[in-house]
Amino acid sequence: MMKVAVIGAGVNGVASALKILEHYQAEKRLNVQVSIISEEFTPNTTGDGSAGLWGPFLLSGTEKSKIYQWSKSMHNFLEKIWLSEDAGEAGVCLLPCVRLSTDPNVSVEDFWRDIVYGAVDLTPEQLAVYNKNRDVKFTSGLSFVTYxxxxxxxLPYLTKRFVRKGGRVEQQKVTDLESFVRDSPYDVIVNCTGLGSRQLLNDDNMYAVRGQVSRIKANWVFAAILDESDDGNYIIPNTESVVLGGTHQEKDYNTKVSDVDKRFIIDGCRRLMPGLVHTQHLFDWVGLRPGRVQVRLESERRGRKLLIHNYGHGGSGVTLCEGCADDVLSLLLAAKLNSKL
Ligand SMILES: Cc1cc2nc3c(=O)[nH]c(=O)nc-3n(C[C@H](O)[C@H](O)[C@H](O)COP(=O)(O)OP(=O)(O)OC[C@H]3O[C@@H](n4cnc5c(N)ncnc54)[C@H](O)[C@@H]3O)c2cc1C
Structure with a gap:
């Protein structure tokens, strides 16, 4: 029996664990046991407060070719769910999205434009609509459809799928990764601890990118609008509420709601969409994105054991989780651990 432990129950941990389990089940190799071991589970992980909009964001020095590959895999995965009867349960929505830039020298980043559906640049006439009531004008924009x-x-949907197929789930904080790898019964350990890796591995390349958002009730908002400027706001509808954002404050570890940020979010989003004035405010939320100089996705041998790292997904953990899980599985298969496999 090969035993795999995935540490972390955020989007990256759950996607990786499910990917490994479903691979071996499809191969009819039933001598593989996969467990998720984590301090926190949904609804208490970083992704749980996010809108989960598909789109690469805040990924520092991660190679563009990798971001492209990983995010494309997630788009395909979401398309499959969207076309299945699971879409509602999994919270997957197809929606129009507009990204806007105020920088006359840099248009909206779009190296991924062939992944989404129907991407077109906004015309000057379309931009003029978004520029009404604004002092700082948008100079370019991209319109497309995504998820x-x-x-x-x-997360509950993927976790249920994992458990239904025999995956195990255990609540535990790992305080010493070295001894966990050495002494635990697991042959393969996949580290998906997000910002937790900063402490667990003394990884100085990791830092928090604080994000605050507000959730409101506004059933009439059907499209996402994002101002790409450094201090830009965004409006992203989810199934039952709308997320207004947002902040990205590097190396800020404060998880308390800030009134100043709340004002910035509400006022900025109302400038983008004046109708938001008459909406019900539900709650505010703060999360710490696992920022890193680049995503760490690599494996190392520890004696007869294999340790795979998959963390540091910044502002795009949801967008990248399926593609990164593909690579986790590839690293595991490439290791050809021992005759058990
Ligand atoms: C405001 C905001 C908005 C966002 N919006 C989007 C968006 O629209 N689209 C998008 O793609 N991304 C978005 N993100 C980014 C995304 O949420 C993160 O990149 C993603 O959630 C990271 O997932 P993860 O699984 O790597 O880490 P996490 O979700 O942080 O999970 C880490 C897991 O590891 C566990 N853990 C940590 N240390 C230990 C330990 N020592 N022992 C055991 N368990 C441990 C934790 O309990 C947790 O379960 C947003 C983030 C924020 C804050």
């Missing part, structure tokens, strides 16, 4: 997969629904 949201809000982790508050996606």
């Amino acid at each position: 949201t997969s809000e982790p508050l629904k996606l």
